[in-house]
Amino acid sequence: MTAAETSLARTGFEALWAAKHERVRGREPSWLLQARENAWALFAERGFPTRADEDWRSTNVAAIANTAYATPSRSLDAKAVQAACASVAVPGSVRVVLVNGRFEPSASDLGAPQHGLTIESLSAVLASGPETLRGHLASQRSTVNAFSALNAALFEDGLRLRVSGRVAIERPIHVIHVTTGPGAFALHPRLVVEVGNGCELELIESFVGAAGVGTAFTNVVQDVRIDDAATLRHVRIVEDAVTAQHVGMTRAAVAKDGRYASVAITRGGALVRNDLYVTLDAPGASCALDGLYALDGSQHADQHTTIEHAAPHCSSTELYRGIVDGKSRGVFYGRIIVRHGALKTSAEQENNNLVLSNEALVDSTPQLEIFADDVQCRHGSTIGQIDEAQTYYLRSRGIGADEARRS
């Protein structure tokens, strides 16, 4: 793609940026404006990635680059949103609903306040005490590619979840991201999650489209900080509408003896790309990344994970499984970096794929980059299909072909 074409592809967002810039200038603190300007400059310089970029060799984002997106509609079809939320409801959880990237109190059910837990919309924090967000937003730690830069420049709202005071939050927090409205629109929600020393939290996120939603492009960024001996269980389920485009960047930093356990499930969306970057910053930190992608039709889902072992005595495990059918394409890219001096590291990674049709496609790229010697690292990757002997075994016992395939 030539420079001219790239800049052409950006024009839709240029108008959005100009409007955004106008709106926030003078209203947001200068450091935040500066951060937005820097992020925009980065995006303007790089443009959308092409398949010539190593990180994007399996995923073509031309569909996003060539669409003129509007800002999402503010009018709320309460019934449709209700129905969408009900379809993914998790019993016993605290329900926080974001509609088109904005916190929607009327659809949420925060229940009784829980000791040590604060749930706030990002716009509320920005209005009342933006300084507390400075560490996350000014550092640009999560701005690592064109999409996260776009989010850093354009984000409107989102959530901040904080746990402090050495408590374990009993009820899981269920954040439901609902997209609704006609036409093509883009939203850039942002989540900030801070789990303080010795605390525990379970966070479940669902991404769903309300009935009749147009082409929603969700470009979400999540900053996660896990302090000493804290634990975060993070479940992320992409069940967007079949027309949806979804790009996500989760950046997690884990401190001493902290643990990050992630489960990423992708079922919906036409084009999905999830980046998960975990840094194990201090001894004893660990993470477990699990994932499942089940694709059909012409879906394309790209799972990119990076685990950086930056300190000694850290461990990580990773297991991603994929099932692809129809003409879908599943991509797994898993990178493990062991930094110089990160001795006694243990890292295990596995990716298994099941291909169910002749036209489905799987790319698997597990990578190890190791700069220390006293380590145990291993990765494995398989691509295969349902074993005929197994289906034969089941069918010979009276289980139908379809059912045998499913079981």
Next chain:
Amino acid sequence: MSEATKSIEALANREYKHGWSVDFEAESLPPGLNEDTVRFISRKKNEPEWMLEWRLKAFRHWLTMTEPKWQNVAFPPIDYQASSYYSAPKSAADRPKSLDEIDPALLEVYEKLGIPLKEQEALAGIAVDAVMDSVSVATTFRGKLAELGIVFCSISEAMREHGELVRKYLGTVVPYTDNYYAALNSAVFSDGSFVYIPKGVRCPMELSTYFRINASKTGQFERTLIIADDDSYVSYLEGCTAPMRDENQLHAAVVELVAHDRAKIKYSTVQNWYPGDENGKGGIYNFVTKRGKCAGKASHISWTQVETGSSITWKYPSCVLLGDDSVGEFYSVALTAHRMQADTGTKMIHIGKNTKSTIVSKGISAGHGQNTYRGLVKFAKSAENARNYSQCDSLLIGSDCGAHTFPYIENQTSTGRIEHEASTSKIGEDQIFYCQQRGISAEDAVSMIVNGFCKEVFKELPMEFAVEAQKLLGLKLEGAVG
């Protein structure tokens, strides 16, 4: 651009157009690379017209290309205009006269490897009249091969005597457009080997460049072409375990293999070029394009490599599995010590039905060495029931080295099966302790463990090579464990 620079440039261009010409009688070329260099080389080698045309096309294409940057190795930029692209083999007068003139460090290595004295002299490039009768040995072998219809000669000779064969196959596996170094090689390659095994012939001996008379001076741009016709078999050995004296820093060779129906080619390499000193100064850049085409049904290509030298090794011996039921194999041991860097692996491109491939890669990093396995396994849509198994293990010795694994796996079939495994670890202290307890020194223990680690690959090597390769590894790791 200022007016001054513009006019200087114009002048420079004009001078180039009319002024400079090549003296075709000269024995070597001044540094520099342009179309005249290519013409000079082609003329010097009495090549047919089509060959010159091909070289020129390659050169023109090379000019449009840029150096690749994606590799996981670092080196200062290469000035392609600064080296000379042709020099006739050194006359006896220029060579060292006896072993006394050779670097004692080199001699010590020869000694440790147990290389006979006469062979040492040959390797060090000493002008000896009767180098252990290699000429006569080679001649005897060639006579025997010729009886079977096997062609084994230098590629220049092949171009003159088997022009049609060379023309039919040259560049069909690695086209000159393939990559930067392959294009450069196609334009200026000096010499190399040509092997043709006729239908149904099993080559009775292992072919080795070692037995080819002019093999020691094939130069930095070597080109090898091996064709195995239907139902034939050949095992080819490249290189030598002993360190070679060489003045060229950049080695950009191209190796092409073609296997027809049911033919098998086994290609083994032991590479031990000068790796530079302990601080990484000097040393050879080994940037090689090697690829085999399993063109026929049930054809079989097997690569085995033991890479222990060169300051940078950057190569991916690959197999294109075109014919149904064809098989590709890759066995590799790559060792990086001191400041050596290696980015090596393979590509297995499955196109035919029921094609199979196996990859076994063992990387050993010591000192400040950086070792990268990079590979691609691709099943095209047509590759029904294709099967791949890959295993990449890394062994780390010392806390400053690095081991990296970048496998790419792409599957477009619903019937293919791919398995990939990789592991990275250091030599267990308990293992060394166990050996030491039984009176084995730490160094010997490391050597034993490393050889055990590499066993799967060594067993693919021809017998003599395997023995030498084991000794070589032990030698290279000397001092790696305190």
